[in-house]
Amino acid sequence: MTHDAKPPAQPEAPLEPGQYGQFLKEHGIATNRLADSCGIETIAIQAEHLPSALKLLRNSQEVKLDLLITVSGVDNNETFDSVYHLWSYSHTNELVIKVMIKKTDVPEGKLPMVPSISNFWSAANWHERETYDLVGIRYSGHPYLRRILNPWDWEGHPLRRDYKQPVDGLNDKNPHSFR
C-alpha cells in the first residue's frame, strides 16, 4: 500500500455486498456494506444478528474466519460502534464487523447494549471488559463485566467524547492545587 493512497470516500449509492456480505445474505442475515477500511471488507450489522452471524462466519468451511483479533469500541459523533476484527488462517482473509448504535436510541443515563459473544468465543472476554471500561458499551450476557484497566470505582468512560477528567489533588485541573 502506498502512503499517498487516499482512504476511500463514502460513495452515494449503497455498495454492492462483498464476499462476506453475500455469504451472510445467503444465510438470511441482512448487512450493510461500509467503505473498506485499509482494503478490508467492512460491514455493519444489527445488534441482534451479531452472535448468529459470528457463529456462522467462524464455523462454516467456506469462509472460516476463525480468529477474533480484537473487539473495540468507538464513540463517533452520532453513534457508538462496537467493532470486531476477524481473521481467517486458512483463507488469509480479514473482515471488520461494526455494530452501530445511535446515541438517540440510548435512554438517558443508560449505556448502549450489544449482545456479548464471550460465551461462545472466550477471546472476547477481556476485550469486551476493556471496551466497557473505556467506551462504555454494555455487553449483555457477559459473565463478568467489570472494569479491567481503571480502578473499580472509576467514574465515567474515558474514551468518550464528553468525558471530563476528575478534579482532585492528583492533577493540575484544580485552580487551587497546592503545587
Added chain:
Amino acid sequence: MSEGNLIKVGSPYVPDELKDTVTLTSLDHAIDALGELLSPVISPVANLARSNSVWPLTFGTSCCAIEMMCVGMSAFDISRFGSEVFRATPRQADMILTAGTITRKMAPALITLYEQMPEPKYVIAMGACTITGGMFNDSYSVVQGVDRIIPVDVYLPGCPPRPEAILDALLKLQQKIRTENYHERKKRTYNQRAVRYVDYDTGKLVDDLVEEARQEADAVLAGGATIALKSEEKQAEASEKKD
C-alpha cells in the same frame, strides 16, 4: 496535646489534680530528651553509617525500571555506593526509587509501600513521569507528579535517566543524609493523605473547607450566643419575606 509538647525536654504535662493517679508508661519523651542531648556526638557517626547502606526497594512500574535494573548489574554496580541489595519488602528498605509512571490505580499501592517502610525513609523521584507526569502530562489516569502523594527527597529528571544519573542521585541523597539530624527529621514528618478531594462547586480542597467550617464553628462558640441569635433572626426575616 500540641506537637510542641512531644519534643519538649522533660516529662509531658500532667494536670495537678491528676498527679497522684497518672502513671506515665511511654518513654518517648525520655528517649527524645536523651537523643537530643547525645545527637551532636552520635549523629555524625550514625549518619555516615546510614548514608553508606541505603537499601532500595524493588519497585518499578514501567520503562524507568529497566535503567534501575541496569544500575544494579555489574556495569554500573550500585553496590559500590552501599546500596547493594534491592529488598523485596518495604519493611527492610530505606529508600524507594519510584521508577516509572504512577497511575491512579497504582497510587494507593505506592502509598501503602511508603507507609510500610520504617523511618527514616527516603524517596528519589526517578524520571519525568514521577516528577511532573512527563509525557503523560494532562492524562486522566496518571498521577501528575509523585510528590502529590508522598514526600520526595531527590528529583532525578530524564526519560529515562541514565544509570550514571541514578548513581549521582544516590550520592546527592547520601550527602543529604549526612547533614541530617534525627530530631529535625522527626519534627518535619507530617501526616500523609492519599487523595486530596476537591469540592466541585468552589474548586477548593475539601480539607480546607472542613478547616474553614471548623474555624467558623469555633468563632461561633467563642462569640457566644449572640452570633447564633443573629443568624436565627436572619432566618426569621428570610422566612417572613418568603411569606
